[in-house]
Amino acid sequence: MSRITGLASRSLEAYRLRAEMRRRQPPQLRYVERGADVPTIYYLAPDLDAAVGGIRVIYRHVDALNGLGVRARVLHGTPGFRSTWFEHETPVVYTPDVELTGADVLVVPEWYGPTLDRLPAWVTMVIFNQRAYDTWDFVPYETTGKGSPYAGFGNLKALLTVSQDNADLLEYAFPGIPVHRVRNVIDADLFHPGDGTPGRRISFTTTRRERERDQLLHILRSRGVLDGWDVVPIVNRSETEVAEIMRDSAITLSFSDREGFGLPPAEAMACGSYVVGYPGLAGREFFDPAYCSPVAENDLLAFARAVEAACASYDEDPLAFAKAGRVASERVLSEYSAERLDGELLAFFTPLTTRS
Known part of the structure; x- marks a missing residue:
């Protein structure tokens, strides 16, 4: 009975892994050799219309960068998709309509960790790791090596994260990759005390x-x-x-x-x-x-x-x-103000989007 139970457990785990790998499959990306007059920072975002704080942060970064005069877009895989659980006018584009160039920067959430090897090696990439403790979720231990899952990307420029705690963990785990922390923003127009006593x-x-x-x-x-x-x-x-x-x-x-x-x-x-x-x-x-x-x-x-x-x-x-x-x-x-985030985003992305 214990052998049968063990086999059933392993089969279930294998099924969960396959299902999750399919769910976290990045969309197909296209590349063109020509240069771009203005580099674009594309934040790849999962097509999940649920109250996920990490996706809200992605949209906020894109809004902040555009407000600073830096061209940025949220990049979804499904045409017409956008998050609807918060109010926004964030510019959203879709992978079938986008051709990346060598001047562009692709920002990829850690959610795609198990399938990062399916992204093309030519893209200039930043991993936006908003939850460092999930970095190795659904990454089979037998397949990892030194630096996994971020090893082998010649154009991986840096890891971006949102707390000092996570920055410390990522710096320890990936000593060869630069790690930068940018703070989250709490929207004071929305999250503020009321007039009376709760x-x-x-x-x-x-x-x-x-x-x-x-x-x-x-x-x-x-x-x-x-x-x-x-x-x-x-x-x-x-x-x-x-x-x-x-x-x-x-x-x-x-x-x-x-x-x-x-x-x-x-x-x-x-x-x-x-x-x-x-x-x-x-x-x-x-x-x-x-x-x-x-x-x-x-x-x-x-x-x-x-x-x-x-x-x-x-x-x-x-x-x-x-x-x-x-x-x-x-x-x-x-x-955790928008002004502080603006300065940190500008300091991080300027070297990546400035032509030498």
Whole structure:
């Protein structure tokens, strides 16, 4: 029986790997020998119309570069496709309509890691790794060697990432490839505190640590901590709706797990919500205990105690409690501003797009 179970498990794993490799197959790219009057930076993006923070960041980079006078486009494989869960007027083009030249730069997300070898060797490439802890997902161990999966690309210029934590990991894993960090942006026009004091609402996103989240909520409910609180999971919401929920939440729970950055807790802080939970490693750069309650990784008991303490603090003095959330908002919006991102993008891409 154990042998049959083992065979079934291996067959299932092989099927999952094949399915994922098909899903992560990059679109066909075309190249022409002629030069280009103006180089273009193409951000290749998966055709996934779901609330994926990494895709939102890709669109934001393209908007920022165009605003700086640098020609940039989001590149999708399916004609007519574009992300619809956030508002934008980002210029989008499609691989059947695009001919890359030697002057152009292709920015490829780490999501394509298992199939990077299917991209043409001639393209000048930057890997945009927004979640370094996923770098080797679905890459068979038996097929990797030194520098995999980024080895063998003669025109790979650099790795781009969004947190110092991830930059440190990538620099260690790939000592021969330059690594640059550009900060994420929290949109102050969207993520900002409300006029009044948030009510007795606890919100959280649902994309991480599902089983641990369920355990935590059971513990809190069994102790009566959640009595009188509106507990709101954030699921399948637009960016605007997410901001509204966070703004109206006295407390936001963070279930971050081995993050590239951790946008949800940062956005909650920007909305003035008091964040309790896991920094997810990368989030340590903005999880300051002066204005939130960071919890050590996997410490469920500490998490439960921190939530109970936050609820009690709110009930004791809602105005004073909300003040900590507003301090968090000021710090986060100042550190992760569009102006700072602009300078970092310009410093990174100028050498790659300037003809010698």
